Amino acid sequence: MRTFAIMRRVLKEMMRDKRSLALMFLAPILVLWLMSVIFTANSTTSVKIGTVGVTTSVSTNLDQVKHISVHHYVSQKKAKQALKADKIDSIIHKTGDDYSLTYANTDSSKTSATRMAFKTALTQANINQMKLQLGVAHQTIGKLQKTLPAPVQKRLQSQMPKQKKATAPQITNHYVYGDSNTGFFDKMLPILMGFFVFFFVFLISGMALLKERTSGTLSRLLATPVKRYEIVFGYMASYGILAIFQTIIIVMATIWLLGIEVVGNVLNIIVINLILALVALAFGILLSTFANSEFQMVQFIPVVIIPQIFFSGIIPMDSMASWIKDISYIIPIKYSGDAVTGIMMQGKNLSSFGLDIGVLLIFLVVLTFLNVRGLKRYRKV
Amino acid sequence: MADAVIDLKHLVKKFGKQTVLEDVNLTVMKKQIVGLIGPSGAGKSTVIKTALGMEVADGGSATVFGQVMPKRKLLARIGYMAQTDALYDSLSGRENLKFFAEMKGIKKTELGESIDHVSSVVDLQDDLDKRVSGYSGGMMRRLSLAIALLGNPELLVLDEPTVGIDPALRRQIWQELDAIRDEGRSILITTHVMDEAELTDKVALLLGGKVIAFDEPVALKTQYRVDSIENVFLKAEGEFK
Ligand SMILES: Nc1ncnc2c1ncn2[C@@H]1O[C@H](COP(=O)(O)OP(=O)(O)O)[C@@H](O)[C@H]1O
Ligand SMILES: [Mg+2]
Numbered sequence: 001m002r003t004f005a006i007m008r009r010v011l012k013e014m015m016r017d018k019r020s021l022a023l024m025f026l027a028p029i030l031v032l033w034l035m036s037v038i039f040t041a042n043s044t045t046s047v048k049i050g051t052v053g054v055t056t057s058v059s060t061n062l063d064q065v066k067h068i069s070v071h072h073y074v075s076q077k078k079a080k081q082a083l084k085a086d087k088i089d090s091i092i093h094k095t096g097d098d099y100s101l102t103y104a105n106t107d108s109s110k111t112s113a114t115r116m117a118f119k120t121a122l123t124q125a126n127i128n129q130m131k132l133q134l135g136v137a138h139q140t141i142g143k144l145q146k147t148l149p150a151p152v153q154k155r156l157q158s159q160m161p162k163q164k165k166a167t168a169p170q171i172t173n174h175y176v177y178g179d180s181n182t183g184f185f186d187k188m189l190p191i192l193m194g195f196f197v198f199f200f201v202f203l204i205s206g207m208a209l210l211k212e213r214t215s216g217t218l219s220r221l222l223a224t225p226v227k228r229y230e231i232v233f234g235y236m237a238s239y240g241i242l243a244i245f246q247t248i249i250i251v252m253a254t255i256w257l258l259g260i261e262v263v264g265n266v267l268n269i270i271v272i273n274l275i276l277a278l279v280a281l282a283f284g285i286l287l288s289t290f291a292n293s294e295f296q297m298v299q300f301i302p303v304v305i306i307p308q309i310f311f312s313g314i315i316p317m318d319s320m321a322s323w324i325k326d327i328s329y330i331i332p333i334k335y336s337g338d339a340v341t342g343i344m345m346q347g348k349n350l351s352s353f354g355l356d357i358g359v360l361l362i363f364l365v366v367l368t369f370l371n372v373r374g375l376k377r378y379r380k381v
Numbered sequence: 382m383a384d385a386v387i388d389l390k391h392l393v394k395k396f397g398k399q400t401v402l403e404d405v406n407l408t409v410m411k412k413q414i415v416g417l418i419g420p421s422g423a424g425k426s427t428v429i430k431t432a433l434g435m436e437v438a439d440g441g442s443a444t445v446f447g448q449v450m451p452k453r454k455l456l457a458r459i460g461y462m463a464q465t466d467a468l469y470d471s472l473s474g475r476e477n478l479k480f481f482a483e484m485k486g487i488k489k490t491e492l493g494e495s496i497d498h499v500s501s502v503v504d505l506q507d508d509l510d511k512r513v514s515g516y517s518g519g520m521m522r523r524l525s526l527a528i529a530l531l532g533n534p535e536l537l538v539l540d541e542p543t544v545g546i547d548p549a550l551r552r553q554i555w556q557e558l559d560a561i562r563d564e565g566r567s568i569l570i571t572t573h574v575m576d577e578a579e580l581t582d583k584v585a586l587l588l589g590g591k592v593i594a595f596d597e598p599v600a601l602k603t604q605y606r607v608d609s610i611e612n613v614f615l616k617a618e619g620e621f622k
Contacts, residue, residue: 005483009469009476016471216467220528223433224484225457380437380451 002226006234007241010208014242020204024246028196029253036258047113050079050088053095057128061121062092068117083176090114098170105175115173122169189260190340191312193250194333197243197273198280199305205239206284206297213288213378222379229372235285236278236368243277244270264343268350272343275360276336282367283332289374308333335359384411386446386536386567387432393440394424394431401427403590405441409536409569414562416578417571418614419587425571426464426540428587432569433461433538445536457486462529464540464571466521470514474505474524477513478531487532499527502557504550519545526554537561537568543577555580575611584610588621 014021046067051059052075063070071088073079079091083102089110091102101118103111212218221231247270254260262269287304291297311328314337328334339353350357387409394402401424409415417425430436432443434451443450446458468477478496487495500506503523513521526542537558543551555577558568562582570581578584579598586594586601594601594617598610605613 002484002486005480009472009480012476013469013471216463216465217469218467219435220461220463220467220481221484222435223456223459223461223463224481225453225455225486226484227453378435379453380434381453 002230003233003237006226006231007237010235010238011241013208014204014238024200024204024242025249027200028246028250029257031196032192032250032253033257047090047110047117048088049114049117050082050091052076052079052091052093054092054099055094055125058121058125061124062117065117065120067113092118098172100172100174102174103176111175188314189254189258190344191309191314191333191337193247193254193269193340194273194276194336195309195312196250197246197277198308198333198336200246201239201243201277201280202284202287202305203297203301204284205235205281206288206291206300207294209235209285210288210291210294210297214292218378222375228375228379231375232282232285232368232371236281239281240274240278243274243281246277247273260344262344263347264345264349265347268343269340271350272336272339272353272357272360275357275364276332279332279360279363279367282364282371285371286367286374289377307331313337332360332363385409385444386411386413387569388444389428389432389441390444391441392428392431392438392443394427394436395439400590402431405587405590405592407585407592407595409567411567412562412565413583414558414568414570414581416581416584417569417587418573418575418578418584418610420618421573423587424590425587429461429538429540429569429571433459457532458535460529460531460534460537462525462537462539462542466518466525468513468521468524468528470516471512473510473512474500474516474520474527475509477524478509478528481528482531485532491532495531495533499530502530503527503554519547519550522546523550530557533566535566537566537570539568539570541571541573543572543574551577575609575614578610584613586614586617588617593617593621 046069048069048071049062050071050073051062052073054062054072059070059072062068071082073082073091076091076093079088079093080102082088083091083104086104089104089107092114093100093102099118099122101114103114105111209218212221222228248266251262251266251269255262283304287300288297291300307327308331311324311331312333313328335356339350339356342348342352343350385408387407389405389407392402392405392407393400405424405428407415407417407428417428419425427436431438432445432450433456434443437451445452445455448455469480472480475496478500479492482492482495496509497506500509503526505520505523505527508516508520513524516524522542522545526539529537529539529542543554546554558570559580562568570577572578581598583596584594584598584601585592594604594613596604601610601613602608605616607613607616
């Protein structure tokens, strides 16, 4: 019962703190909206592609793609100079039957636009060529067939499809900056979502508990027969509710504002973010005991929060030293990011993320235990 | 001593290298108001916190209701008012009272009546629905005292309860404390106001980490051959130096 009383009180206090509420609910929407503006703007900017030795049929097709303009260069060297000078965004170089694509990749949307346009152009050119060849072949075969005896004609017809097999050109990609994973918004979003939940719950709950401690209400609370875990659970319940609403709002903003498709169940995303929020809460409460003022609480942001972004998986870790990879295993956002990515993009179920959820729950249990223990500093029983 | 509500024996408390309490002996009996006086920084609040189990003693023992502190369950029988007004200032006075009543485990059926009673003692009935952030210092002190009074605890532990409260209301509060004592309940109160010490049943003088005098106000005045507790205090402090 006391747990509920504490939950009601914390919620009441929160509802009256309009500024924190706005921070929790409006700030993520604002940031997402800004991102959506930036990313939509990018998709309509024109992309300039330099071509070297590309057949006219392909480059004409390229030029016909919306927002794409094609410039011809006589050599790869000239094209590279142009790329360096920012005159073009990417180079398509044909050697023999194969293509080599080089992207400046300073803007990932231009890279993907190039890739898409090239694919379209190539397919288009192939189809045209095939149509042409098919027409010629038909005529020739038709003429030949007539001059051959019937059994041979039959055999030929059965062999024909095999002969028509054309070898697909090989395409290699080169990136001046980063790699194919750089800056994909889609990839960032699930992690970003977790980050919003973690950041605001961590900060606001940490501040709330700090205030409770410095104002003396915690001592007063502990001078009643309340159990220590009832206090911690009361906080968990109230911030859990808050996190559910926050997640719903962020998911809605993601769907409506950014037009990003959520393949999986939104409910599953809420579950993951709820667990993450509880971890953030437990973390905030724990660290608040090491702070003596709100400013000191803010000082934890660069130490605790910022590294979360780096190790969360937004930046590919494959090429990093193994000890850096090891650090990512203690980053809660990495686990929620993994799970939400799978749910949002591949429509996976919660059961596919048993490990991620398990690790988050271990975090939660350990931190909660430490918090209940930690309150012993203010009352010995 | 079967009737001892608080019994402190050879209490020692250190903060780091500083020994705040050296050897404190103090007994609060049933149906008794005991005043704890001493200069600022003498360790009055520390005595209280150690007795309630919020600080752990480095030596000696603190017994409340015959049981060695700290003990969580006993806290339900104690009303504690800290020296600082620890209140939730975004909540109203009534919401604060209700919350702490729930924490103390007061039954829902008795909640309303209890809140009405304690708020009338401290004369806050008309301001109960205002937010605490709009309260004056004196009003906060009164609300804080009201919270301690909730649920008619058998023992009240009040740390400088009347600071910032005007004389008329202070008199009213003392009448209530007397009534509480007459009901058979006990009160341990610390104070800076010396004429308040005159109103207690027994006064303990805390100096140098020890209770150097512990007796009825009249007896203390005779012992020090002065006419007021204030002079007892000054004389004792002078002798101590
Ligand atoms: N938590 C604490 N940590 C360190 N020193 C403390 C702590 N609490 C009190 N003290 C010290 O103990 C002494 C007595 O404090 P206190 O009991 O508040 O005095 P009083 O209530 O008589 O004014 C002071 O010197 C104070 O600095
Ligand atoms: Mg004090």
